[in-house]
Amino acid sequence: MEVVQHDVLLIGGGAAGLRAAFAIVEADEGLDVAVLSKVYPMRSHTVAAEGGAAAVIDADDSFDDHAHDTISGGEWLCDQDAVERFVEEAPGELIRLERWGCPWSREEDGSIAVRPFGGMNRERTWFAADKTGFHLLHTLYQRALRHPSIVFHDEWFVTRLLVHDGRCRGVVALELQTGRVATFLAGAVVLCTGGGGQVYPYTTNGQIKTGDGMALAYRAGVPLKDMEFVQYHPTGLPFTGILITEAARGEGGWLVNREGYRYLQDYDLGEPGPEPVKRTMELGPRDRLSQAFVKEMERGRTVESPYGEVVHLDLRHLGEAVIDEKLPFVRELCRKYEKIDPVEELIPVRPVVHYMMGGIDTDLDGATSMPGLFAAGEVACVNINGANRLGSNSLVECLVFGARAGRAAAVAARERLPPADEAVFREGHAERERIHRGILGREGGEERMPALRAELREAMEKGAGIYREEDDMVRALEVVRTLRERLERVGPDDASLTFNTELQGFLELENMLDVGEAILVSALHRKESRGAHQRRDFPDRDDEEHLVHSIVRSGGDEEPSVELRPVTITRWPPEERVYGSGEGDGAAHGSGGEDGAADGSGREGG
Numbered sequence: 001m002e003v004v005q006h007d008v009l010l011i012g013g014g015a016a017g018l019r020a021a022f023a024i025v026e027a028d029e030g031l032d033v034a035v036l037s038k039v040y041p042m043r044s045h046t047v048a049a050e051g052g053a054a055a056v057i058d059a060d061d062s063f064d065d066h067a068h069d070t071i072s073g074g075e076w077l078c079d080q081d082a083v084e085r086f087v088e089e090a091p092g093e094l095i096r097l098e099r100w101g102c103p104w105s106r107e108e109d110g111s112i113a114v115r116p117f118g119g120m121n122r123e124r125t126w127f128a129a130d131k132t133g134f135h136l137l138h139t140l141y142q143r144a145l146r147h148p149s150i151v152f153h154d155e156w157f158v159t160r161l162l163v164h165d166g167r168c169r170g171v172v173a174l175e176l177q178t179g180r181v182a183t184f185l186a187g188a189v190v191l192c193t194g195g196g197g198q199v200y201p202y203t204t205n206g207q208i209k210t211g212d213g214m215a216l217a218y219r220a221g222v223p224l225k226d227m228e229f230v231q232y233h234p235t236g237l238p239f240t241g242i243l244i245t246e247a248a249r250g251e252g253g254w255l256v257n258r259e260g261y262r263y264l265q266d267y268d269l270g271e272p273g274p275e276p277v278k279r280t281m282e283l284g285p286r287d288r289l290s291q292a293f294v295k296e297m298e299r300g301r302t303v304e305s306p307y308g309e310v311v312h313l314d315l316r317h318l319g320e321a322v323i324d325e326k327l328p329f330v331r332e333l334c335r336k337y338e339k340i341d342p343v344e345e346l347i348p349v350r351p352v353v354h355y356m357m358g359g360i361d362t363d364l365d366g367a368t369s370m371p372g373l374f375a376a377g378e379v380a381c382v383n384i385n386g387a388n389r390l391g392s393n394s395l396v397e398c399l400v401f402g403a404r405a406g407r408a409a410a411v412a413a414r415e416r417l418p419p420a421d422e423a424v425f426r427e428g429h430a431e432r433e434r435i436h437r438g439i440l441g442r443e444g445g446e447e448r449m450p451a452l453r454a455e456l457r458e459a460m461e462k463g464a465g466i467y468r469e470e471d472d473m474v475r476a477l478e479v480v481r482t483l484r485e486r487l488e489r490v491g492p493d494d495a496s497l498t499f500n501t502e503l504q505g506f507l508e509l510e511n512m513l514d515v516g517e518a519i520l521v522s523a524l525h526r527k528e529s530r531g532a533h534q535r536r537d538f539p540d541r542d543d544e545e546h547l548v549h550s551i552v553r554s555g556g557d558e559e560p561s562v563e564l565r566p567v568t569i570t571r572w573p574p575e576e577r578v579y580g581s582g583e584g585d586g587a588a589h590g591s592g593g594e595d596g597a598a599d600g601s602g603r604e605g606g
């Protein structure tokens with residue numbers, strides 16, 4: 001069997017993977033670094049990021065303000081030591097990209113332009129029009145291509161981690177073009193495989209976001225953290241799930257119900273006032289806005305569409321010039337996918353799954369519980385996002401923690417290890433047999449893979465959607481378990497080795513089932529409502545019992561186990577989350593009531 005050796009393997013060529021690659025070669029020029037990616041790196045989901053990247057830049061802003069917004073946005077489930085490192089290192093990362101050629105949008109005087117973003121109390125979101133991810137990834141990729149020590153293995157799909165004596169020694173991967181399976185050995189492996197929104201039916205996430213890295217780690221015995229927290233973005237296009245960026249609201253867009261009423265004023269998110277009213281209404285955090293949509297639907301105030309209930313995003317008052325300058329991509333997406341022009345028409349939107357706050361449990365340097373294995377970016381949970389990520393923190397998280405993981409992986413790669421022995425090669429061989437004979441060679445075809453995938457998605461939306469309840473979650477977990485058995489009875493129609501998309505879909509579905517299980521088991525365990533995890537049967541936040549991370553471990557054929565770990569609090573004790581009170585003045589607001597989103601148990605405002 002083919003064996004390829006590198007010093008460090010980066011799995012994933014998005015923002016986190018490419019940033020980590022530079023950190024490694026800067027730490028030690030002698031190390032050779034390989035990036036394995038199941039798609040050509042420029043097709044990683046990072047390219048789809050629209051709105052921007054958050055970092056303190058204005059004189060009236062501060063690291064403490066950025067940290068407080070992040071922590072309160074995450075409903076106090078963020079580890080505050082991680083948030084402190086994050087906000088301090090964020091500006092340096094964006095300036096570095098500027099030097100490398102990232103075309104950040106600018107003010108008339110040439111200074112960096114920033115825009116308001118949901119849950120951010122100050123304007124600190126840097127942007128490149130509404131194609132931030134495209135420019136950011138291009139900057140990293142074109143520079144990586146020029147670097148002699150960074151090599152790319154494009155369109156290789158990693159299916160297994162190789163572990164020996166408790167240490168990660170490499171991976172097994174399938175070349176999609178030829179179907180050949182090879183063993184890749186390295187001193188350190190960094191998983192940068194992104195999130196898993198495809199586990200749900202309506203998502204902004206690309207087809208490739210199937211939670212592969214989380215599942216690889218989970219199956220190898222590495223725990224996942226805070227998996228119950230799945231973010232719905234309030235403004236996806238119905239049917240396609242394509243994202244209409246929060247920047248549309250940052251630039252002044254309104255959300256209106258079937259009566260044309262800006263309904264968010266009924267949900268403790270402030271009132272319409274002179275623009276810009278910061279932290280209020282449409283610029284509230286995503287969890288609250290998505291929950292408000294469900295409440296509007298229950299009140300019969302949403303609009304029926306061919307693809308379910310929607311509300312409207314109104315940009316008309318911004319005018320054509322602003323839309324074309326600041327939101328050209330929004331206009332393009334609306335024209336292409338909805339056949340409407342937002343300059344003159346309302347955009348139909350609904351909440352769709354966008355981001356996973358949880359992921360592989362790591363420390364501040366991306367280290368997992370397994371020596372030799374690191375993780376960074378959306379696949380990891382450091383944790384800076386807590387129970388709800390603020391928009392524009394994620395790209396920067398990829399840069400800050402990608403760099404940190406890269407530096408730590410460089411150290412691990414220099415350790416002297418005994419040569420990989422027979423057991424490692426046998427594992428690689430067994431994985432090749434599993435793929436070529438066990439899956440491709442399987443007779444039968446009693447079950448259809450796309451049907452199983454659709455059942456999984458439906459179960460996840462019903463069981464672990466915006467609002468959750470014990471019985472629904474238990475039912476969804478049963479569905480996941482029976483789907484695993486039924487997947488064994490799927491025989492492929494296509495047994496060819498060249499770009500076998502059916503085989504890839506099968507491997508991805510295996511991963512999605514593991515991710516689905518981890519989400520549901522963790523969600524059942526958390527008997528409270530916090531951020532993106534809202535339980536109708538436990539509607540209040542409970543800091544006494546649940547100011548803890550959920551750490552879930554696969555049980556193999558047995559039940560998974562969940563442990564709890566205290567949240568790290570450094571300087572910001574838990575408070576109530578207050579929005580809609582203007583410039584952080586902590587003014588009183590209603591206590592929630594029937595329509596208010598469930599509020600926390602702490603008291604202090606602001």
Ligand SMILES: Cc1cc2nc3c(=O)[nH]c(=O)nc-3n(C[C@H](O)[C@H](O)[C@H](O)COP(=O)(O)OP(=O)(O)OC[C@H]3O[C@@H](n4cnc5c(N)ncnc54)[C@H](O)[C@@H]3O)c2cc1C
Pocket residue numbers: 011012013014015016017036037038039040041043044045046047048049050051052053054132133156157158159192193194195204205206208209212213243354355376377378379391392393394395396398
């Ligand atoms: C539509 C959209 C808009 C967004 N807008 C913003 C925004 O404006 N600001 C912000 O901060 N965040 C935004 N986000 C979130 C942010 O873009 C992502 O969280 C971030 O880009 C993730 O980067 P990553 O490097 O972790 O992973 P990704 O960019 O998803 O890259 C994952 C990589 O892993 C590889 N991979 C995956 N599985 C395997 C496997 N089995 N084998 C080999 N390779 C594999 C893929 O090929 C890919 O190269 C947005 C997200 C979406 C979906």
